[in-house]
Amino acid sequence: MLRPMGREDMRAGDSDRKTVADQLKTALDEGRLDLSEYDDRLQRTYAAKTYADLDGLLTDLPGTVPVQRAQVQPHTPAAAPAPQTASPARQIAQWAGPYGAVIVVCVLIWAITSASAGHLTYFWPVWMLIPLVFGVCGQWFGKGGPHRR
Template identity: 60%
Template sequence: MSRDEMRAGDTDRQAVADRLKTALDEGRLDLHEYDERLQQTYAARTFGDLDSLVTDLPGTVPVQQSRVEPYEPPAAPLAASGAGDMRRPGGPPFLASYGGVVLLCFLIWGASCLASGDFIYPWPFWMLIPLLLGVLGRWGKRDR
């Protein structure tokens, strides 16, 4: 009896499935072909059936030559900072973004006053309330 006629075991099928997964990751198989071959792998009875599924695939590519980037978990956050703390050098990030919005509102209000020739109700002052509350909130956190 030749090797091709011998019955394959579950570990042999798993080894072929792993090799097919590697070929998929390397871009040698598309997802549809991988799925078909995987189904045939688990239905295979002999080594000949298994060998026919991987004969057109080259050997495994070493990690150093692979185009697939190995997974690296993200760096752990600093233990000193809180979960929602967004401190950056140069001040709180909301100050620049929301402060720009408030400035733009004041410019629009000023242009409207100049264009109409009247003093219009100063509605941009309402935009200062969330900005001031944010600044005071950040200032209060620094004391702790």
């Protein structure tokens, strides 16, 4: 007659061995195990075939609870705040404001170099406006625009 298989007779998986190895590494980092003891337990961890082989490796270390005595509690997610929908103009201002400051700095650099040259030089900051125009149009007419709710 077959007897029911207990947890200790079940075969351990790679993730079970990895979990024990991580806990042993933590114990080594905290100074709870010396290097030779860590190495010995790590070898026994990766050689373990069943849960019974893994059970004795962590029992003398604080902060590790054997699976038999663990009390798993369901995860209760915190209530997420309701998403606030900002107006399209506000959304544009949130990212275009800092980019506008970059454009202002570029225009100032252009103005200083033009003044030092004695004549107006090529207005290269216009190239900085192209991404701004595309971004504003994309934000206004795309997903965040006023026509799509």
